[in-house]
Amino acid sequence: MLKRRAFTLIELLVVIAIISILIGMLLPAVQKAREAAARMACSNNLKQIGLAMHMHHNSFERLPPSRVYPILVIVPPVQPDNLVHEGGATWAVFILPNLEEENFYRKWALGNTYYDQSPDARQYNVKGYFCPSRRSSKDGLSVFGDTPQIIPTKGYPHFPGGLSDYAVVLDPNGADTPSQSNPTLNGSFQRETGFRFVDFSDGLTNTLLVGEKQVAKSKHGVGWTDCSTYNGNYGQCSSRAASRLYPLTTNPNDTGWKFGSRHAGVVQFCFADGGVRALPESINPTILELLTTRNDGQVIPEY
Numbered sequence: 001m002l003k004r005r006a007f008t009l010i011e012l013l014v015v016i017a018i019i020s021i022l023i024g025m026l027l028p029a030v031q032k033a034r035e036a037a038a039r040m041a042c043s044n045n046l047k048q049i050g051l052a053m054h055m056h057h058n059s060f061e062r063l064p065p066s067r068v069y070p071i072l073v074i075v076p077p078v079q080p081d082n083l084v085h086e087g088g089a090t091w092a093v094f095i096l097p098n099l100e101e102e103n104f105y106r107k108w109a110l111g112n113t114y115y116d117q118s119p120d121a122r123q124y125n126v127k128g129y130f131c132p133s134r135r136s137s138k139d140g141l142s143v144f145g146d147t148p149q150i151i152p153t154k155g156y157p158h159f160p161g162g163l164s165d166y167a168v169v170l171d172p173n174g175a176d177t178p179s180q181s182n183p184t185l186n187g188s189f190q191r192e193t194g195f196r197f198v199d200f201s202d203g204l205t206n207t208l209l210v211g212e213k214q215v216a217k218s219k220h221g222v223g224w225t226d227c228s229t230y231n232g233n234y235g236q237c238s239s240r241a242a243s244r245l246y247p248l249t250t251n252p253n254d255t256g257w258k259f260g261s262r263h264a265g266v267v268q269f270c271f272a273d274g275g276v277r278a279l280p281e282s283i284n285p286t287i288l289e290l291l292t293t294r295n296d297g298q299v300i301p302e303y
Helices: 009-060 285-291
Strands: 071-074 083-086 166-169 208-212 266-271 277-282
Touching: 009 166, 009 208, 009 266, 277 285
Parallel strands: none
Antiparallel strands: 071 083, 166 208, 208 266, 266 277
């Protein structure tokens, strides 16, 4: 009877080495496929947000405002110094019915400030507001400073609330409120009153509407640039600028008020026509600014 021959130590080591090489060759391909799927999901999120914006425009004949501010709040006892203004909801709340989030939308008392909403209203993450390349809707809420255990008082940007990886596009200088020095804003959004598509004289296909906002890796849910996307008290929470002043970031740890992503070399945007396109992080900031403005009458070069 023949004896079954076993592996020698050398043969076993060779087999292990071959398996390790194969795993090393397959792992990048698996990671690449996973990122491609995540990027596609992110693109679809932006597509759905853009569609929801169009549905809002169809219903109200204008886009939603970037945020509602101010709402007058009287702090007892009633004295002039106790009349304060706080922000209400943002675009991320106003389009909820068009994202099949009607039940969540009904929890919002739109006449109240963000801080006076119920926890059920503030502390809910919409799955479609998150890019899977960065994080998921299960990754928590906005927190106070670097200590999630501390619950801040009213007025803080980090008052616990739902987050988002997307932001609407403001005027190139980052303003969302007309002023004497800048009476007419040229971005796609402003606070209080939304623009109409007829105001986009440069063309809907040539104007950025909403994109992936930059959030530093170490600042998820922390700081001024990743406060709750529903918090209308601070423009940074739900909006960004894209221009020569605010170029697309290439630094994952950048804490600036910019657009940026976790995709290699590109940032995805939904344009005002509803189409989603990936812009290279290296895009000329001057061209980026032309894409941000809706009515400057300038010809946009190829990019």
